[in-house]
Amino acid sequence: MEHFVEATLTVNGNPVRRRIAARVHLIDFLREELGLTGSHLGCEHGVCGACTVRVNGQIVRGCLMLAVQADGCTVETIEGLSDSKELGSLQKAFHEHNALQCGFCTPGMLMAAQDLLNSSSKGSKITREKIRTHISGNYCRCTGYQAIVDAIEEVINGKG
C-alpha cells in the first residue's frame, strides 16, 4: 500500500497542508498537486536543472527531494519569484539578450542565476568563467549559453 505523510509547508508565501504519498518528489508535488507548472521536469535524475526551486533559501533540484522532506519548509518557485519581482532584473536582461529560446530550462536557469546574484557581494565583479561555472548544472540545448552568461553578467556587474 502506498504510504502517505501529512506535511505542512509554505509555497510562494502561502501555507499548504496536504497528505502526500511518501514517494512523490517535490517537483511532481508542485506541478501535479499545486498546479505550479512553471518548474519543469527535464531528466528526473538530478542532472539537467530544469526543476530547480528554492527551499529555505537554497536552490535544490526538485526531482532529488521528496515532497515530504519539505515539511515545515519554505518553498519558492518561478511563479512566486516572478510575482514578488525578485527575478525582475534577470528576467529583463534575459529578455533583452534573448537568453532563452524554447524557455523550458529558463525557470531553473533563473533560479540558479538569482542564487549567484544573491550570494555575490555588492560592487564585486564576477567573471564570465564564474558565471559559466555557477550555471553548469543547468542544461540548455537551445542557446549555446553565451546570451545567458551575457544577461547574468550585465545584472551582476551592473552594466545594464
Next chain:
Amino acid sequence: MAKAELPLHAPGTQIDKGYIGQSVPRPNAQRLLQGRGAFTDDLRFPRLAHAAFFRSPYAHARIKKLDFSKALTAEGVIGVFDGRAVAEYCTPWVAVLAHLKGIKSPEQHAIAIERACWQGEPVAAVVAESRTQAEDACALVEAEWEELPVVVDMEESLKGKTVIHPEFQDNICFKREHDTGGVDEAFGSADLVVEDTFHFGRHTGVCLEGRAILADYNAGEHSLTVYHATQAPHMMQDIFSRHLNIPEANVRVIAKDIGGAFGIKVHVYPDEMATAALSVMLRRPVKFVADRLESFLSDIHAREHRVKVKLGVKKTGDIVAFELDDLTAIGPYSVYPRTSGIEGNQVVNLTGGPYKHQKYRAKMHVVFTNKNVTCQYRAVGHPIAVALTEGIVDLAAQKLGMDPAEFRRKNLIPDDAYPYTFPSGIKFEQLSHHKALDLLLKVMDYRALREEQSRLRKQSVYRGIGLAAMIEVTNPSPAFYGVGGARISAQDGATLRLEPTGMLTVLCSVTEQGQGTEAVFAQIAASAVGVSLEKVKVITGDTGVTPYGGGTWASRGAGIGGEAVLQAGRALRNNILEVAAKVLNADRAELDILNNEVVNKLTLESKVPLGELGRIAYFRPDTLPIDFQSELTVTRHYTPRQYGFTFTNGIQASYVEVDTDTGFVKLLKHWCVEDSGTVINPMLVDEQIRGGIVQGIGAALYEECLYSPEGQLLNGNMADYLVPMSGEMPDIVCAHIETPTKQSQLGAKGVGEAGTAGAPGAVMNAVNDALAPFGARVTAMPFTPERVLQALKKV
C-alpha cells in the same frame, strides 16, 4: 511600382525596411521567463488518462506471450493493450519515398506485433488515472520472449549474414551511387591523393522537454484534437487522419510551447500514434510524455556514419576530384514519413560542396540494425559532409605544406561564378565563400592567432586552429519530400487581419520552438503594413486557425513563412489604403501608411489613424460607398520553386588547446561567418548560430549513444550521455555576409542549422592541428580524452 512592392533587396533602391534587420527582443519570451508557458505537460484536462509503455528489453526478440492479468487489476488502471488491439484503430505505415529509388522498409505498427526490433520499442500500452499508476502497472506486465539474432554493427549488417527482416533478402534500406565520369582520370592526373576514413558517432537530440502528446477524442463528433509537441502540425493532422480513419477536417493539431525540437519532433513516433489511438479507443483524453530514459531509447537518433573519402590534388593546391564511400545504419525501420534515407543522401549531395572541382564519385549504403531508429536531426547530413570534406582538405593542405586558409582560397567556388551547378547535381543561386573567408580571417585575426599558436608550441602548449567552410540546404522546394509522395507541405501561408483598433493579427503555418519565428513574423508584418511592433500579435501552431503549411524544419521558417507574411502584409497594406481612399475621399496613390496612421505620401501629414479606419470599416461601413466592401483580412502563400534548395554558405573557425597528458580538449573560442541572405533579426540569428554551434560541439567532443554487442543502450541517461554545459563552452563570435536570395522579395535564407553543420568539422580540424606536431590525428567523433590519447599512442 510603389516602394513597398519592391523586393527588400532591390538594387539601387533605398527601401525602408522598417523593423527588418533590427535586434528586437521576442515578445513571446516574456511568458516563458515567468514560468507561464504552456508546454503540453502543463495542460490540464478533465478525465485525462495517462499512458505509459511497456518496452522491449531486447534488441531483437519474438513476443511469445504477453500477460496483462496483474497489470489490469492494478490501482487506477483503465486499460492495457497490445499491438493487435491498437492496430484495430491505427493502421501501420511504411516509410519510403518514390524519389529515393529502391528504398525499402518493413511495415511498422504503433505497438509491436509478434516481434520487437530494438531495445525500447513499445510492446504494450498501459493507461491509468495517473502516470504513476500507469508506470506501476507497466512493471506488472509479464512477457515471454524468444531472443532473435541481433545485428548491431553496420559493417556486419551490410555483409548481410543475418538478415533482420524476413521479408527482405538483405539489410540494405537504401543505396545510391553517383558518378560524374572521368574520376579515375582525374585521380590519375593528381600529384597527390589523400585518403582517410571518418567515423561519426550515433547521437541524439536531448530536447529538454521530452516528446509530449495529449490526444482528446470526442466521440460525439468523431473528432480528434491533439495537443502535440510537433514541428509540423499539418503533417501530423494528415497522418492522424489517415491512420486513425478520422476525416481530415475533424482532426485539429495544436502545438503550444515546445521545449526544444531540433528535428526530433518532426517525425511519427509509435508511442505517440498509440496515444492518439488510445484516446479514440477510450473516448477520453490521453496524455503521454516521454521521460528522459525512454527519450534516449525512443527519440530518433542520428548520424552513425563510417565514411571513406579520397581527394586528388595538384601540386599547385588545386583539387581535381573527390570520392566518397558512406555507410550509415538507421535501426530496424526507416522513420515515417520522411524516411531515414535522407541523411546519407545529403552526404552524397553535399560532400566537397564549397569547392570548384568537377569530378566526383560517391556510393552510399543505408543499412538496418537492431538499435533505435535514426532520422533527420538538426543539420541532417551536413555535419558529416562538412567534417569529412574539411578533414580531407586539411590533410591535403598539410601534405602539400600549404596554409589551410590559402588552400581553401584557392579552391572555393569564386563569388562571381553563380548560378553554379555542383558535380553532385545540386544548384547554387548565389554564394559568397570568398567574402566569408576574408571576413572570417579578419574577425578572428588569423595571422595573430597563428603566431600565438607557434609561440605557445615552443612552451609545449598545444593549440590548434580549425577551419570549416560549408554549404547548407535551406528553404527546400517540393523537391525535398513532396515529389517523393510525402504529404508534407513545401508551401506555407500567412493570414493578416487588421483589427478594429488598428492592431494586426498574424496567423502563420510555420511553428515556434523558441527560435523566434513569431518575433520575426511580427517584424515583417509590422514593416510591411506600416504599424508599430507592439500592435502585432502572432498566432502559430494550430491547424484549426492558421493557413496550411509545412511547419518548421530544414531551415525554412523565416525564408518561406516570412515571405508569405511579407506578401500578405503588402496586400493588406493595399487593402487598407483602398479603405482609406474611400474614407478620406482621396486618391489612393497619394496615401501611405506610417506608424499606425494613414498619411499623405509626400507630406507625411497624418490623415487617419488605423484605429479610426478600423472603426469605420467594421462598425460603420454604412458610411462607405454602397458598392464598396473593405477586405481587411488577407492570406498569401509562398513556395520556393526556382531552385530545389536555397543554399547558404558560411565558414567557421575553432581554436582549441589539447592537453597531451590527459587528452582533454579545451575550447578557447569559436567564430562563424554566415551568409543567410536578408537578416531579419541579427540577435536571433546569432543565437541560432551559437546554439547550433554548441550542439555541433556536443557531437564533436561529448555525445554518443553507446550500444553493447547485444544491442543494449549503455548510456541512456543524462549522467552517462554527456551534453555541452556552460562551463566548457567557449564564447562564439558571429559575423555576416548578406546575399539575399532573389527568389523571394524578403531575400531571407535559412540559418537554424548552420552552426550544427559546421562546428564538428571546425573542432576536428582544430584538434588535429594541435596534434600535428606529434604526427597524431583523430577521425572518430566524439573526440573523447581516450581517443585523443590513443591518437597520441599514450594508451
